[in-house]
Amino acid sequence: MLLAISIGSVASELVVIAAILLVLFVVLKLGKLLLGLILNSVLGLIAIYLVNVIFGLGIVYNLLTLIVVAIFGLPAVAVIIVLKLIGISIPAL
Numbered sequence: 001m002l003l004a005i006s007i008g009s010v011a012s013e014l015v016v017i018a019a020i021l022l023v024l025f026v027v028l029k030l031g032k033l034l035l036g037l038i039l040n041s042v043l044g045l046i047a048i049y050l051v052n053v054i055f056g057l058g059i060v061y062n063l064l065t066l067i068v069v070a071i072f073g074l075p076a077v078a079v080i081i082v083l084k085l086i087g088i089s090i091p092a093l
Contacts, residue, residue, distance in 0.1 A: 037070045044069030047077045057084050062092040 045066070048059050059065070059080060068076045068090075080090060 040073040041066060041070040044073060044077050047074060048080070051077075051081055057081065059084050060090065060092065062090070064090055064092070 045061065048061065048065070048069070051057055052059055065080065068080070072079075083090070
């Protein structure tokens with residue numbers, strides 16, 4: 001009787017293991033997303049800074065600029081630069 005294992009206990013252990021794996025998967029996906037946003041933000045702000053220093057465009061650093069650059073990355077920086085060149089500034093939030 002030492003080898004007698006209840007089917008219910010095995011099923012419940014499998015459910016717990018599956019739940020733990022699901023939580024780990026979600027945490028890793030969110031971590032990867034967060035890392036991507038941070039990397040886009042840093043690269044975008046460096047690009048805006050360099051454009052401001054080299055060309056003196058005067059692009060402001062505000063929350064809206066940071067959000068747009070964080071989500072869309074360097075293409076957003078290009079759009080912000082073009083908008084600034086044609087006279088449209090991003091408003092501050």
